Amino acid sequence: MRRSTRSFISKAFVVVALGVLAGCASTPVTCPSPDYSPVIASLTAADLALLDSVPRNNMARGERAASLLGSAACDSTSSTAIKSSNQFNYECVIAGMMPARIVIGAHYDKVWQGQGVIDNWTGIVVLQMLAHWFAAHPPVHTMVFVAFGEEEPGMIGSRDYVRQRGVDNVAAMVNIDTLGIGPLTIDSRSDEALACRAREAAAASGVETRSNALRESVSDWEPFDRRGVPILNFHSLDARSLRLLHSSRDRRSNLIDARLEEAARGILNAVIYLDRSAENIVER
Ligand SMILES: [Zn+2]
Numbered sequence: 268m269r270r271s272t273r274s275f276i277s278k279a280f281v282v283v284a285l286g287v288l289a290g291c292a293s294t295p296v297t298c299p300s301p302d303y304s305p306v307i308a309s310l311t312a313a314d315l316a317l318l319d320s321v322p323r324n325n326m327a328r329g330e331r332a333a334s335l336l337g338s339a340a341c342d343s344t345s346s347t348a349i350k351s352s353n354q355f356n357y358e359c360v361i362a363g364m365m366p367a368r369i370v371i372g373a374h375y376d377k378v379w380q381g382q383g384v385i386d387n388w389t390g391i392v393v394l395q396m397l398a399h400w401f402a403a404h405p406p407v408h409t410m411v412f413v414a415f416g417e418e419e420p421g422m423i424g425s426r427d428y429v430r431q432r433g434v435d436n437v438a439a440m441v442n443i444d445t446l447g448i449g450p451l452t453i454d455s456r457s458d459e460a461l462a463c464r465a466r467e468a469a470a471a472s473g474v475e476t477r478s479n480a481l482r483e484s485v486s487d488w489e490p491f492d493r494r495g496v497p498i499l500n501f502h503s504l505d506a507r508s509l510r511l512l513h514s515s516r517d518r519r520s521n522l523i524d525a526r527l528e529e530a531a532r533g534i535l536n537a538v539i540y541l542d543r544s545a546e547n548i549v550e551r
Pocket of ligand 1: 374386387418444445486
């Protein structure tokens with residue numbers, strides 16, 4: 268199992284290296300560079316301070332995530348109980364010029380081991396930063412920011428969300444899970460058209476990304492992928508750092524702030540680019 272994972276990852280690195288050398292033209296997907304100035308914004312000191320006092324209890328984490336999202340000027344917010352759970356999915360919608368939606372998700376729940384700072388308060392901090400940014404810079408697509416509960420037991424919250432809301436009009440799903448312990452990484456199971464744009468946009472903002480697929484890990488992108496929604500999954504893991512998760516080593520002191528700031532900037536630029544690629548993301 269471990270061996271085959273390693274060989275897959277090394278193959279993925281070779282593919283990525285070739286892709287970088289040849290540009291995206293080597294793939295069948297057309298991937299133009301963004302034709303606008305990259306945004307240099309990233310996390311503020313106040314955003315980073317959110318990582319210093321992370322609630323340990325999942326219900327308290329959910330409430331904190333909801334209040335962080337709600338402090339962006341969302342056009343609407345909602346909290347929806349997850350079936351057979353005391354946790355909720357929390358949503359902040361920022362209306363765009365078109366009804367087609369881009370769902371951007373991060374889970375707030377943690378396993379019992381560790382502080383759950385890396386997995387996945389880093390995702391929540393970046394999610395609320397994106398919501399604040401798009402509230403101040405109105406998007407083309409309708410942006411739906413979701414803090415999911417119950418990811419760790421098997422994407423129960425995101426599966427319930429997809430079951431309740433459906434995926435009509437969802438042009439793309441962007442998932443953020445576990446940043447700040449390595450370079451910004453685009454899971455190679457992501458939709459190639461989205462991944463290519465994300466790489467270009469991140470690079471234009473000075474953030475180099477890598478790509479790999481950690482077969483033994485899944486996240487809230489999976490229920491959307493199953494329903495045929497193009498997905499883009501961001502993390503910062505490789506086979507070695509994966510061992511840090513779900514352990515006492517998931518704590519603030521193991522988070523690399525510079526990596527997290529870089530990831531936030533890269534993801535912000537990637538999402539802006541996806542939002543402006545309206546002609547390339549087919550309305551479903
Ligand atoms: Zn996670």
